[in-house]
Amino acid sequence: MDILALLPQAGLNGLVIGAMYALMAIGFSLVFGTMRIVNFAHGEFYMIGSFVAFFTYAQWEVPFALTILIAIAVVGVAGAAIEWVVVRPLRTDELSSMIATLGVSVVLQNGALMFFGASPRPMPDVVSGLVHLGPAIFSASRIFVIVAATVVIGAFWLFMQKSRTGRAMRAVAQDQEAALLQGxxxxxIFPFAFAIGVVLAAVAGVLMAPVFSVSPFVGATPMLKAFIVVILGGLGSIPGAVLGGLLIGMIESFGATFLGGVTADMLQLGVVIAILLVRPAGLMGRKEA
Amino acid sequence: MTGGLTIDRIDVSYGPRSALRGVSLEVAEREIVALIGSNGAGKTTTLRAIMGLTPPDRGTIRFEGTDITRLAPPAVVKLGITLSPEGRRVFPQMSVEENLQLGAYLKTDTVEIAHTMKRVYAYFPRLLERRGQMAGSLSGGEQQMLAIGRALMAKPRLLLLDEPSLGLAPIRVQEIGQIIREINAEEGISIVLVEQNANMALRLCQRAYVIESGAIALSGTGAELAASEHVRRAYLGG
Structure with a gap:
């Protein structure tokens, strides 16, 4: 096959994966930034999102827009509840709360295994057809994922920048006690931040359900990659998470297309290490005060 | 006294370490009260106790007749007390204007917020020039202005200032002192001024307290304390 024909496809796939990693990383970063908690269950909310998509969209044939809203509602409420019941009592002890989220991860994953079984379920595309852009031909469903992720990230950005609650979350992330002193x-704020963080993971799960398949274990890789992206982009930085997500997605896609998947993974980590050697705080990160 | 602040024999400790013992203090309406003392004497702890950041083990704190001893900071702010904290604690990755907006977090009337912000900019024209700049990139003096301005945004009736002169050039200290006096006179806000710079504090205040190892050692009018042998030797360098 012609190498020139592969380039646009690899680029598109890189954008799809990158957008997903960015969504994952932003949510992870929001929870860490405001609450100083490493949420090991983050990938499980991606998994729940993809199951919600499977049942509502593929099984019950609900409109896709409604599917996204249902996923946001289900995971949002679950996230706030988990913050309240599991994380809150351990707030003063960072290590214990981390272990607690690890426990949440195990429970959610095995719960899904019990109820839904281990076998991967395929999910149909949300939009079908092809899009012709110049000489290149793209699948419309991939483009849909990119557009939808961009809209969600944009909405989240506006919320953080312009809304009173978003501003309060940033204040809490920068100086919790000073935020308290402003009232x-x-x-x-904490359950709210936790809920929004995991909702972003769920949205990633919904959007990616047709691209990958749906199973209790689908959250593991996005979680691991979100970790890498957050470190690469700079802890707590939304633009950093987007940039890092796209970079990792592109390396993965081009690497897998031209060098094979195993080499792509090694290349990814190699690039991350190289960048961190030059910029220890990440691409857009600031030194911790 | 119904107006103002009354602290009645509070004890505060950080874990096993006692920080304040039997501290009593009063601030009348529209009064500037200075609290002076050396490093670690308990000045900041007193302010933290008022705000609800470090609640006392014993004793009471009343503001305008309401018992605020066990209230959390947001409730204290809502009642009309704000703090410009030690070390300024501005939000470094937010613009000057966003910092001020956060000061008005509990206010919902946007017209009132805009009006208050205008007044703050009038006190600190420097902040208006820098309104879009990140607070972390401001100079120490500008950050101090921002911290005070932010504390004014909630329209407090009692303003607590923790070391507003710390780290500032002498000319800036004068400026800040002048503004504190204006804020007190024009807005009718009572002020508790915590300072190591006893010179400045005693000149600005009506009354003052000297705190030493967690207890009030002396109190009186600013002039009385400035004349006292003990204060002159220990805090005014002569």
Whole structure:
């Protein structure tokens, strides 16, 4: 096959995967930034999102827009509840709360295994057809994922920048006690931040369900990659997460197309290590005060 | 006294370490009260106790007749007390204007917020020039102005200032002192001024307290304390 024909496809796939990693990383980073908690269950909310998509869209044939809203509602409520019941009592102890989220991850994964079984379920595309851009031909469903992820990330960015609650979350992330002194009720911000963080993972799961398949274990790789992206982009930085996500996605896609999947993974980590050697705080990160 | 702040014999400790013992202090309406003392004497702890950041083990704190001893900081802010904290604690990765908006977090009336912001900019024209700049990139003096301005955004009736002169050039200290006096006179806000710079504090205040190892050692009018042998030797360098 012609190498020139592969390039646009690899680029498109890189954008799809990159957008997914960016969504994952932003949510992970939001929870860490505001609450100083490493949420090991983050990938499980991606998994729940993809199951919600499978049942509502593929099984019950609900409109896809509604599928996204259902996933947001289900995971949002679950996230706030988990923050309340599991994370809150351990807030003062970072290590214990991390282990607790690891426990949540195990419970959710095995719960899904019990109820839904281990075999991967395929899910149909949300939009079909092909899009011709110049000489290149793209699958419309891939383009849909990119557009939808961009809209969600844009909405989240606006929320953080312009809304009163978004501003309060950034304040809590930068200086919790100073935020408290402005009247920000930090205890009310935490479940909200946790819920929004895991909702972003769920949206990633919904969007990617047709691209990958749906199973109890689908959250593991996005979680691991989100970790890498967050470190690469700079802890707590939204633009950093987007940039890092796209970079990792591109390396993965081009690497897999031209060098094979195993080499791509090695290349990815090699690039991350090289970047961190030059910029220890990540691409857009600031030194911790 | 119904107006103002009354602290009645509070004890505060950090874990096993006692920080304040039997501290009593009063601030009348529209009064500037200075709290002076050396490093670690308990000045900041007193302010933290008022705000609800470090609640006392014993004793009471009342503001305008309400018992605020066990209130959390947001509730204290809502009642009309704000703090410009030690070390300024501005939000470094937010613009000057966003910092000010956060100061008005509990206010919902946007017209009122805009009006208050205008007043803050009038006190600190420097902040208006830098309104779009990240707070972390401001100079120390500008950050101090921002911290005070942010504390004014909630329209407090009692303003607590923790070391507003720390790290500033002498000319800036004068400026800040002048503005503190204006804020007190024009807005009718009572002020508790915590300072190591006893000179400045005693000139600005009506009354002052000297705190030493967690207890009030002396109190009186600013002039009385400035004349006291003990204060002159220990805090005014002569």
């Amino acid at each position: 920000v009720d930090v205890e009310r």
